[in-house]
């Protein structure tokens with residue numbers, strides 16, 4: 012009897028979307044996944060890089076989702092902590108401990124057709140075990156003019172005090188003006204922000220940071236993006252809170268409570284997001300899936316309207332190989348996919364793809380003896396509780412500062428005596444900052460830290476620089492014509508564009524994963540229509556943790 016060769020799914024990219032697709036295929040189908048990853052790293056943007064024993068993310072990655080399917084998927088790989096972490100006691104962290112855990116692993120050796128092994132055990136202790144998901148308090152604030160402001164911004168009287176009373180009066184007048192004479196056309200972000208906050212508040216808190224992130228004026232960024240980020244924020248509500256606080260008997264306490272109420276909690280793997288994706292990758296390999304690093308997809312061939320072959324370039328040897336496939340999952344930038352496909356997609360589709368724009372990202376990691384935060388009216392602070400801080404000052408280029416000790420003490424080799432931070436810069440690939448050498452970038456980061464009053468150069472012990480191309484798919488350029496690209500993608504039945512750059516969507520990990528899961532759902536159900544994938548993240552939005 013001849014054995015039928017298993018069907019093959021080629022997956023471009025070993026980030027959250029690609030690895031989720033591989034895991035789901037192995038768990039639920041007989042299709043054999045082969046993942047080709049351009050770099051030497053697992054996890055894509057959600058990787059964790061190790062430098063001299065200190066681990067650093069490309070931006071901190073909160074694990075939080077409105078999708079129960081995603082939350083359970085994460086916990087079944089890295090179960091929730093059942094006991095305190097190293098810093099829980101001295102930082103008085105309020106954590107909900109789990110009692111037990113349900114761990115699900117791929118089971119390649121099972122003979123009864125079971126593809127997933129389930130094991131119930133007690134919830135892990137992060138001080139003794141590696142595979143554990145921590146629950147962390149979240150604090151992120153805006154640092155501006157040597158004062159901290161709540162993020163998302165809310166106008167409490169304490170905030171008004173920090174801004175100065177004259178400034179606050181001008182902000183109020185400018186807000187009233189915007190209410191009386193709103194801009195009619197809200198296509199672009201500047202009008203969107205001004206209509207909601209007034210011009211002065213927009214210029215103080217929104218304009219510079221947004222332009223740092225996107226590298227273009229707010230008058231050129233479409234409002235879709237802003238609408239996602241400031242959902243639920245209203246100046247009227249903020250002001251009514253402020254008046255209520257003023258009438259309360261303990262004014263300062265009320266104000267502080269309102270600001271700290273912005274603290275919520277999120278989940279985070281003990282060794283950073285990369286640990287999640289390294290765990291998944293290991294399971295995929297053990298179950299017979301293939302993951303090839305340093306392998307860049309450079310060509311996609313269509314035969315009779317379906318993807319039949321993918322060409323892969325070995326980045327080390329320069330060798331090219333054409334590999335046959337039954338399904339193709341693409342998490343690589345959709346702009347690249349369209350330009351490498353033969354026969355070429357129709358001209359308008361190519362035009363949309365070529366007009367898509369990205370924003371790139373670099374992080375300077377610095378290991379310090381301590382911080383030296385000069386907040387007005389307080390002695391210098393050696394530590395802060397924030398996970399990340401938005402740097403609003405327009406004289407510096409840095410956009411955010413991550414404090415990795417507060418994400419997980421296990422990211423830092425010596426969390427008691429050192430502070431491990433990441434200064435984030437939003438750049439364009441090949442601009443002056445991107446092209447600067449690492450020593451110059453480190454020097455810039457140290458200079459800017461001193462300039463804003465955050466740390467002293469004399470306290471720097473070590474550093475590293477990480478560059479991430481295409482970290483942000485931008486909602487500018489031909490993005491308004493994405494529906495044309497989408498129509499082409501959905502017309503190719505065995506092509507699944509999933510994930511962040513795969514769909515040119517400002518997706519978090521959960522949305523990227525859901526698109527991959529839904530693609531596998533379609534395959535399992537024997538359906539060709541993958542248009543539902545494109546609705547993920549249109550209504551399930553929360554983005555305030557990013558960018």
Ligand SMILES: Cc1cc2nc3c(=O)[nH]c(=O)nc-3n(C[C@H](O)[C@H](O)[C@H](O)COP(=O)(O)OP(=O)(O)OC[C@H]3O[C@@H](n4cnc5c(N)ncnc54)[C@H](O)[C@@H]3O)c2cc1C
Pocket residue numbers: 023024025026027028029047048049050054055056057069070071072073074075306307308309342343344347372482483509510511512513518519520521523556557558
């Ligand atoms: C600063 C920042 C902070 C963030 N914070 C959060 C957060 O708090 N929580 C959260 O959930 N999400 C966060 N995100 C989003 C999260 O990083 C992404 O949603 C997620 O990584 C997307 O996964 P992906 O697999 O779709 O894409 P990616 O992570 O981009 O992975 C794609 C992979 O494909 C590879 N690739 C590209 N081209 C090719 C090719 N031609 N051949 C082979 N391989 C290729 C890439 O090298 C990469 O490894 C953040 C993102 C940024 C930039």
